[in-house]
Amino acid sequence: MKNKNQNVIYTEVECAKNLAVVEDAMYVLGGKWKLRIVIALVSGYTRFNELQRRVTGISARVLSSELKSLELNGLVERIVHSESFPVIVEYLPTEYAETLKNLVSILGDWGRKHKSKIQGREVSNDTV
Amino acid sequence: MKNKNQNVIYTEVECAKNLAVVEDAMYVLGGKWKLRIVIALVSGYTRFNELQRRVTGISARVLSSELKSLELNGLVERIVHSESFPVIVEYLPTEYAETLKNLVSILGDWGRKHKSKIQGREVSNDTV
């Protein structure tokens, strides 16, 4: 048997700290849709219906509420162009959303490697 | 107005690729509990009840089913010590789980910075 709390790698306090910080992140980014929406946004898709087409499977109701949540957390800015008619709305990723690029890229790398692992294939590099 | 699909940053295909790989990752790691359990595991907590104490708020039923899912995906190994009585069970993170350390660390960093941002404080470095 390995463990009688002698060879824990992190103390309870350290473990709790690590848990706390990823919980803080997941409070903002967690769930099925938020990171996907961010990806579509930083890819340059900024209009509501366009986002719904990119983030396949999301309903208008959920997209709407997720965008509000991302806006509250400073990751998107909602811009209404009232000079045009009918009114055009854009959702622009903020500068703060840029701080997610590294995370998204690493998560994507892991996903790509995991997929090739379970498929028993080599990893290709043709991803963006 | 910024965007009439002239200044998209990534093409639809590139955006779809990026979405696909993070979806692959989130299929394995998504949800409220999986990453937290991984953190507790790599911190050296390997027994069922111990894990339930570290990952605060999780119920035995959910912990049990999440551990099964992590095992299926090669991130944990369930080891039964039948030589002892009563039987002792350990959940050990696999080598494959090590590939998540970078991701977890970056997610934690983002969470820490985000928290200090919304609290208007400086970022401290006393995290593990």
Add this chain to the structure above:
DNA sequence: ATTAGCACTAACCTTTTGTTTACTACTAAC
């Protein structure tokens, strides 16, 4: 003149996720 597109929202319903309680059967400590 009809159809599709725009940016959503409300009401209602289903699915997923999670909780609570109780139970197993045995051991170790107080």
Add this chain to the structure above:
DNA sequence: GTTAGTAGTAAACAAAAGGTTAGTGCTAAT
């Protein structure tokens, strides 16, 4: 001998997340 700990599972239920349908009021294209 009572209490707590071990590693869970089953059943019943509650809460959270998400989907579906319908609709607004206007424009632009066919």
